[in-house]
Amino acid sequence: MMDGVKIPQTAANLVLLGPPGAGKGTQARMLEETFGLVQLSTGDLLRAAVAAGTEAGRAAKAVMEAGDLVSDEIVIAILRDRLAEADCASGVILDGFPRTTVQAEALDGLLADIGQDIRAAISLEVDDSAMVTRISGRYTCGGCGEGYHDSFKTSAVEGKCDKCGGSEMKRRADDNAETVTQRLVAYHAQTAPLISYYDARGVLARVDAMAPIGDVAKELNAVVTATLA
Numbered sequence: 056m057m058d059g060v061k062i063p064q065t066a067a068n069l070v071l072l073g074p075p076g077a078g079k080g081t082q083a084r085m086l087e088e089t090f091g092l093v094q095l096s097t098g099d100l101l102r103a104a105v106a107a108g109t110e111a112g113r114a115a116k117a118v119m120e121a122g123d124l125v126s127d128e129i130v131i132a133i134l135r136d137r138l139a140e141a142d143c144a145s146g147v148i149l150d151g152f153p154r155t156t157v158q159a160e161a162l163d164g165l166l167a168d169i170g171q172d173i174r175a176a177i178s179l180e181v182d183d184s185a186m187v188t189r190i191s192g193r194y195t196c197g198g199c200g201e202g203y204h205d206s207f208k209t210s211a212v213e214g215k216c217d218k219c220g221g222s223e224m225k226r227r228a229d230d231n232a233e234t235v236t237q238r239l240v241a242y243h244a245q246t247a248p249l250i251s252y253y254d255a256r257g258v259l260a261r262v263d264a265m266a267p268i269g270d271v272a273k274e275l276n277a278v279v280t281a282t283l284a
């Protein structure tokens with residue numbers, strides 16, 4: 056954790072909003088290290104369910120490959136189970152959830168049940184036109200999940216993860232131009248309205264996510280530090 060950064064004494068739950076490729080996962084992993092919060096990505100949870108061949112995973116697989124949203128019922132159930140685990144007690148960074156108004160309302164209910172709420176919803180503001188390039192150049196370490204990009208974030212030694220030294224790099228099945236286009240359509244139709252949802256509650260912050268990764272991280276750290284103060 057960074058020196059001088061305030062660690063929350065009570066649960067501090069943050070939502071990261073933004074289209075596919077905005078940098079939610081990249082930034083959530085850094086916030087996790089800096090602030091001691093837990094990254095909770097419904098995309099990762101769904102991919103794990105698909106890999107494990109669970110009932111939810113079997114239902115989600117084709118939907119994800121098409122770039123559409125998995126049903127609220129499945130995603131809320133997965134989120135509810137994960138949120139109940141002990142490591143989430145002092146706060147989470149929600150990456151990719153909520154994505155619909157139904158999910159946002161369900162989240163409010165789940166948190167209210169345990170005496171918590173959303174401290175800040177941070178919208179990563181980007182241009183759609185840059186997202187296909189970001190997504191099609193993305194790869195991750197199969198060992199630890201660290202994310203990279205062919206042009207914007209390469210590892211120090213080609214093919215070797217900076218974090219864990221692993222050499223098995225993976226690309227996602229839904230990271231192709233056609234699916235990204237549909238994911239952007241789904242984002243604008245179903246998820247973008249949540250910016251107004253959180254704005255109306257006075258917890259919305261906006262961050263310019265077209266800047267280089269390090270600059271976005273600095274702005275985000277300032278927003279989160281102010282939120283936790």
Ligand code: AP5
Nearest residue numbers: 075076077078079080081097098125151189193203204207
């Ligand atoms: P999910 O896994 O959540 O994908 P997503 O929202 O489409 O977001 P991505 O992971 O693609 O992008 P990101 O914003 O995390 O960007 P990243 O940091 O990796 O969801 C996948 C699917 O699961 C959905 O389509 C849906 O089917 C289903 N699903 C998940 N949650 C759901 C829910 N709640 N309800 C219903 N269905 C759900 O960055 C991308 C690349 O760009 C990386 O290579 C990175 O290195 C690079 N990069 C990042 N920031 C910058 C920068 N500032 N400058 C240059 N490059 C950058």
